[in-house]
Amino acid sequence: MFQSVSMKTTYEDVLEHIESGIMLFDEEGVLVFVNKQMYAFLELARHSLLGCTMTHLLANIQLSRLKRKQVLRAYREMVRKNKPTYEFIDEYGRYWRATLRSGEQMKGSYLFILKEISDYKLIEQTAYQNDSLAMLGKLSASIAHEIRNPLTAIRGFIQLLHPHLHQLGKEEYAKIILAEIDRANDIIHEFLTSSKPSAPQVSMIPVSALLKEVVLLTESEALMKGCQINLHPLQGDMIISGDAKQMKQVVLNIIRNAMEAITERSDDYIGKIEVGARREGAEVRIFISDNGKGMDLCTLDRLFNPFFTTKENGTGLGLSVSDRIIKNHGGCISVSSRVNEGTRFVISLPLIQ
Numbered sequence: 614m615f616q617s618v619s620m621k622t623t624y625e626d627v628l629e630h631i632e633s634g635i636m637l638f639d640e641e642g643v644l645v646f647v648n649k650q651m652y653a654f655l656e657l658a659r660h661s662l663l664g665c666t667m668t669h670l671l672a673n674i675q676l677s678r679l680k681r682k683q684v685l686r687a688y689r690e691m692v693r694k695n696k697p698t699y700e701f702i703d704e705y706g707r708y709w710r711a712t713l714r715s716g717e718q719m720k721g722s723y724l725f726i727l728k729e730i731s732d733y734k735l736i737e738q739t740a741y742q743n744d745s746l747a748m749l750g751k752l753s754a755s756i757a758h759e760i761r762n763p764l765t766a767i768r769g770f771i772q773l774l775h776p777h778l779h780q781l782g783k784e785e786y787a788k789i790i791l792a793e794i795d796r797a798n799d800i801i802h803e804f805l806t807s808s809k810p811s812a813p814q815v816s817m818i819p820v821s822a823l824l825k826e827v828v829l830l831t832e833s834e835a836l837m838k839g840c841q842i843n844l845h846p847l848q849g850d851m852i853i854s855g856d857a858k859q860m861k862q863v864v865l866n867i868i869r870n871a872m873e874a875i876t877e878r879s880d881d882y883i884g885k886i887e888v889g890a891r892r893e894g895a896e897v898r899i900f901i902s903d904n905g906k907g908m909d910l911c912t913l914d915r916l917f918n919p920f921f922t923t924k925e926n927g928t929g930l931g932l933s934v935s936d937r938i939i940k941n942h943g944g945c946i947s948v949s950s951r952v953n954e955g956t957r958f959v960i961s962l963p964l965i966q
């Protein structure tokens with residue numbers, strides 16, 4: 614007798630201290646055991662839980678509205694729909710997996726186990742992104758190979774035809790064709806250098822010059838789309854080191870997205886894009902914010918994934934390529950957004966001292 618009591622307390626001690634949350638309902642549906650992790654998750658005191666049924670638990674006035682929703686959903690999915698596990702994100706952005714054990718083995722009792730899986734999710738997402746990026750690299754290399762060769766052949770033959778076109782007084786045609794072929798080659802080259810995870814061609818880039826150039830490039834397009842771009846004056850000389858072409862492409866991608874978000878917002882208002890940069894210790898933070906349609910959590914979660922797009926004619930490559938470029942330069946991109954209010958992208962990069 615003595616031994617079994619002490620064994621019971623030992624087991625309870627062990628259960629109390631494991632990483633997962635545990636909640637056991639007996640065959641009558643009454644909560645007979647709950648450990649620390651579980652009542653901490655529910656943000657309720659243990660004494661207010663023991664002896665409760667699920668209905669009592671859901672009616673507990675101290676249970677927050679969000680927690681009630683999470684418990685109710687987990688209960689519906691696992692008990693009503695008979696799914697053994699249920700994954701969800703809580704109000705603090707943590708990922709959880711709930712597991713239900715019941716049936717004969719449990720002699721009519723229900724055991725709920727709750728485990729935080731935020732770390733697994735992060736690893737899973739990184740693995741997924743790396744995998745898709747590797748595929749993207751291979752795909753673009755083979756496309757470039759396929760397109761470049763015929764372009765080179767066409768270029769050669771046009772040069773051969775040049776004197777004949779000259780005789781016909783159509784020399785202008787040859788010039789246009791050659792210029793267009795060169796442009797196509799440039800596009801392929803740019804796409805390849807930015808999508809393949811290659812080492813960047815390093816030079817010193819003044820941030821102010823970079824932003825000025827990109828704003829100048831996009832201003833007329835923005836005007837046509839009815840939005841204003843405002844470049845904030847920068848404090849002092851901020852210099853980063855990196856591949857200037859790739860950097861320009863990143864800022865350009867983000868400004869293009871901002872313009873598109875503005876044109877996609879349905880109500881009548883003045884679209885505004887703010888561009889600027891400030892020093893933050895040894896880093897520069899380049900910000901690009903818009904008052905466009907914004908993003909919900911689901912989009913925010915996936916916007917850097919290759920091929921993820923919400924646009925009819927989108928490629929879903931702009932941000933995944935930009936993210937890769939910035940990471941290659943030792944920096945990172947962060948985003949905050951609100952639906953129907955706007956979005957702010959911040960690119961952090963190390964400064965040259």
Ligand SMILES: Nc1ncnc2c1ncn2[C@@H]1O[C@H](COP(=O)(O)OP(=O)(O)O)[C@@H](O)[C@H]1O
Pocket residue numbers: 866870871874903905906907908912916921922923924926927928929930931932933955956
């Ligand atoms: N400034 C922004 N405002 C709202 N949504 C944005 C913004 N920037 C990016 N997005 C979202 O991220 C998605 C991915 O962007 P991107 O990788 O550039 O691909 P694409 O522009 O081809 O769709 C877009 O389809 C859009 O849903």
Ligand SMILES: [Mg+2]
Pocket residue numbers: 866869870931932
């Ligand atoms: Mg884009």
